[in-house]
Amino acid sequence: xxxxxxxxxxxxxxxxxxxxxxxxxxxxxxxxxxxxxxxxxxxxxxxxxxxxxxxxxxxxxxxxxxxxxxxxxxxxxxxxxxxxxxxxxxxxxxxxxxxxxxxxxxxxxxxxxxxxxxxxxxxxxxxxxxxxxxx
Ligand SMILES: [Zn+2]
Numbered sequence: 001x002x003x004x005x006x007x008x009x010x011x012x013x014x015x016x017x018x019x020x021x022x023x024x025x026x027x028x029x030x031x032x033x034x035x036x037x038x039x040x041x042x043x044x045x046x047x048x049x050x051x052x053x054x055x056x057x058x059x060x061x062x063x064x065x066x067x068x069x070x071x072x073x074x075x076x077x078x079x080x081x082x083x084x085x086x087x088x089x090x091x092x093x094x095x096x097x098x099x100x101x102x103x104x105x106x107x108x109x110x111x112x113x114x115x116x117x118x119x120x121x122x123x124x125x126x127x128x129x130x131x132x133x134x135x
Pocket of ligand 1: 101
């Protein structure tokens with residue numbers, strides 16, 4: 001997956017804005033166009049995220065209407081490495097999408113890893129952040 005720099009920045013600034021809690025959102029796209037859509041984390045807890053089922057359903061409907069695909073489910077780890085927790089593994093319900101975890105242990109240098117679900121395990125998947133377009 002190739003993530004345009006602007007989309008990456010928009011995602012990271014949303015996730016950093018949710019500190020000290022976890023932030024969550026999705027990367028959606030159509031063809032090579034990708035955008036970030038922020039979701040509201042209902043969990044007051046610092047180590048979990050929970051999106052309301054209504055928000056998921058309306059998001060999925062909106063994607064269908066716009067002919068967009070769910071590319072990745074994104075959340076941050078405020079103070080741990082970008083590795084899926086047990087809960088992340090068990091709660092991942094969208095095998096066609098990737099799981100993108102952004103560690104904000106050092107918010108100035110976010111560390112992100114993308115995974116795909118292969119059966120019961122998660123495999124790392126390379127991704128690229130495209131440099132900002134030169135004007
Ligand atoms: Zn997690």
